[in-house]
Amino acid sequence: MSSIPNRSQLFVAxxxxxxxxxxxxxxxxxxxxxxxxxxxxxxxxxxxxxxxxCLEAGARALAQCDGLVPCPDPSSCPATSKGRHTQPPIFHAHLDDNLEVTAGLYLQSDTLWFLPPLDHSVLFPSSSLDLPPYFALASDPTVFPPWRPGRGAGVFKSAADAVVAPRSHILLEAYMRIHARDQGKRVGSFGIAMIAYMQLYVDADGFLDADLLPEPLKTSYKELQEDKKPMRQWMLELKAALGVAEEDPQSDDGY
Known part of the structure; x- marks a missing residue:
C-alpha cells in the first residue's frame, strides 16, 4: 500500500x-x-x-464515498479494457487525485462462487471470531503477516473500521478454481501466475496452511509443488478433478 494518505489502509477501510x-x-x-x-x-x-x-446498491454506495470520482470515459478506461490480463471489475470509480488508481467491485459469482453467499455476517464484525471461518479481519495479526521488506503491506495497522478478507488458503483455492475455469483465456493465465505468487510469498514464508484446502485441490497443489508433471498435464487433471469441461485452448473471451 502506498504511503499517500488516500491510498492508505484507512482509506481502504x-x-x-x-x-x-x-x-x-x-x-x-x-x-x-x-x-x-x-x-x-x-x-x-x-x-x-x-x-x-447487491450490485446496484454497491455501485451507488461506492460512488458516494469521499475521495472517489466517476470514471471519465468507461469506453476507453484501462480498468475495463478487454486487453487487460485480469478480469475487469463490474463497476469502478477513480481516486479524485489520481485517475490511474481505481476502486472496483467484483461479483461473488465471478470470484468466490465456491463459498456460501455473502450475507450480513460480514457486516461490521468486531473480531475474526464473528466471521465465517474462511474470512478474517484484515487487522488480525494472528492471521495476516506483518510488513516485511520485499513483501506486501501486510496486516492492517488499525481495527477502527472492519475490513474483511479471505484467508490465505481460500485465496489460493480461488486462484486454482479460476485457473481451471478460465484456462485458455487471459484471466486463466493470471490465475496460474497468482498461484505461483502464493507459493513464493505466502506459503514459503509460512503463512499458508495447504492442508486446509479441500480435495481435490489439496492433492493437486501438492503435486504442483513437487513439480513432477508437465504443467499442461497438471492443469488438465485439475480441470477433470473439478469437473470443468475442456475448452478450445485458443478461445479467449477478452479478459
Whole structure:
C-alpha cells in the first residue's frame, strides 16, 4: 500500500465502511488483498467482492464515498479494457487525485462462487471470531503477516473500521478454481501466475496452511509443488478433478 494518505489502509477501510453502511456485504479482493497476504504488487487498485444482488446498491454506495470520482470515459478506461490480463471489475470509480488508481467491485459469482453467499455476517464484525471461518479481519495479526521488506503491506495497522478478507488458503483455492475455469483465456493465465505468487510469498514464508484446502485441490497443489508433471498435464487433471469441461485452448473471451 502506498504511503499517500488516500491510498492508505484507512482509506481502504473507509470504502468498506461505506459499503457496509449501505448494507452491502463486502470482502477485500485484488491487489490490495495480495498486499495484505504479503505479496508485493505495484498495482494500486482497491477492490471488493460483493453479492451479485447487491450490485446496484454497491455501485451507488461506492460512488458516494469521499475521495472517489466517476470514471471519465468507461469506453476507453484501462480498468475495463478487454486487453487487460485480469478480469475487469463490474463497476469502478477513480481516486479524485489520481485517475490511474481505481476502486472496483467484483461479483461473488465471478470470484468466490465456491463459498456460501455473502450475507450480513460480514457486516461490521468486531473480531475474526464473528466471521465465517474462511474470512478474517484484515487487522488480525494472528492471521495476516506483518510488513516485511520485499513483501506486501501486510496486516492492517488499525481495527477502527472492519475490513474483511479471505484467508490465505481460500485465496489460493480461488486462484486454482479460476485457473481451471478460465484456462485458455487471459484471466486463466493470471490465475496460474497468482498461484505461483502464493507459493513464493505466502506459503514459503509460512503463512499458508495447504492442508486446509479441500480435495481435490489439496492433492493437486501438492503435486504442483513437487513439480513432477508437465504443467499442461497438471492443469488438465485439475480441470477433470473439478469437473470443468475442456475448452478450445485458443478461445479467449477478452479478459
Amino acid at each position: 473507509s470504502l468498506a465502511r461505506g459499503l457496509n453502511t449501505a448494507q452491502v456485504p463486502c470482502v477485500l479482493w485484488g491487489h490490495c488483498l495480495l498486499g495484505l497476504h504479503g505479496v508485493p504488487s505495484i498495482v494500486a487498485s482497491i477492490d471488493f467482492v460483493i453479492p451479485d444482488d
